[in-house]
Amino acid sequence: MKVVIMAGGRGTRISSLFSDIPKPMIKIDDRPVLEHELERLREQGFDDIIITVSHLGNVIMDYFGDGSGISPATGRPFGVKIEYYNEETPLGNAGALFKLRDKLTDDFLLLNADAMFDIDFRRIVDFHKSHNAKATLFTHPNSHPYDSGLIIADDRHRVLAWLAKEDERPEYYDNRVNAGLHVISPRILDESGIDAAAVGEPVGEGKILKVDLDRNLLKPLAGTGEMYCYDSPEYVKDMGTPERFESVRRDFLNGVVRSRNLSHRQKAIFLDRDGTINEYVGFLRHPDQLHLIPGAAEAIREINASGYLAVVITNQPVIARGEVTVDGLDEIHRRMATLLGREGAYIDALYYCPHHPDRGFEGEVPELKIECDCRKPKPGLILRAAADYNIDLSASYMIGDSEADIRAGEAAGCHAVLIARNAPDALLHAVREILK
Secondary structure (H helix, E strand, O other): OOEEEEEOOOOHHHOOOOOOOOHHHOEEOOEEHHHHHHHHHHHOOOOEEEEEEOOOHHHHHHHHOOOOOEOOOOOOEOOOEEEEEEOOOOOOOOHHHHHOHHHOOOOEEEEEOOEEEEOOHHHHHHHHHHOOOOEEEEEEOOOOHHHOOEEEEOOOOEEEEEEOOOOOOOOOOOOOEEEEEEEEOOHHHHOOOOOHHHOOOEEEOOEEOOOOHHHHHHHHHOOOOOEEEEEOOOEEEEOOOHHHHHHHHHHHHOOHHHHOOOOOOEOEEEEOOEOOOEOOOOOOOOHHHOOEOOOHHHHHHHHHOOOOEEEEEEEOOOOOOOOOOHHHHHHHHHHHHHHHHHOOOOOOEEEEEOOOOOOOOOOOOHHHOOOOOOOOOOOHHHHHHHHHHOEOHHHOEEEEOOHHHHHHHHHHOOEEEEOOOOOOOHHHHHHHHHHO
């Protein structure tokens, strides 16, 4: 599969640190960020590269050449084949794709050159192909969803809406942000209504026709059923500001970047929901009943910074009892994600059991009144999460406020930690003990 890397941005927000080189050439651990990207791609067999350049593009082209040479930083071959498209006139961040259309004969990876990432590309490509998508977005939670663009998706991962930072958003929302990595079908270029020959040409009043990837190509696919989001906890961060650059540099040197690739075994801290993260109120039936326990957001924020995944495992028999619909439960979880996001914390994944074995309740859902393998104290949900995210259960923990939580964690092969129900800072103390 061909890879297109967009490396033409000016990097104005970080120019106070690096004014004389293009942003993709900023060094971390003695080699450019773009070289880290190429290394990750080559390792996974993605070695057919097109790089679009503009501002100070000669610095990039002189360093990497056609990819057949030796890295000045590492002394090892780049090991890739590189072509360039040099935008002498800026075309917007997707205009070059129209100029490259004859080279894009099949679906391709489209990446930004100014981000540090380490992901298993084979997973997202397989996901894209299995859904016959026109576009697949790599999406993940972040620590500031309240001022990020949001992707709204259904339970089949189809993108329903793409909300920019300035757009009005729902009261409660999933923490799902586009990370700037995509798998794209060239069909979206052909069906965009944009005349490739007109891109870069004058359109009046001294302006030229530019193409914005998000606004002109991707956002129009929202709600069509042809664009999907691939949710992953793997590491992707841009370096747009001095603060973010320093955060990325620190994460790389500490091994956090590499460890989050899902081809490597992960560690997780599994968390019960009611009584552990939010106040236990019996059967919680409405979003307004969900209130975070003091210290819970700080605990999860520390998990997020630690290299462990934060995964919620919760029994929700209110579904089987007919007291809450699936959509209603989703809204409850959106409130939890929103409240955590306001405090800079996020959940990497959430699994719930909708079943309940006891019959005889008015309004119950008969097909869900079953004995299952996912209702704690059985370990089914933990085992499912482990399969989805390549989790090493022997290096992971289950934290909860009930004996069922502990038994589920132990049955799955995790360490288990019992905390007091609804106790302020109980989760925080438990997490800090684990992270010691």
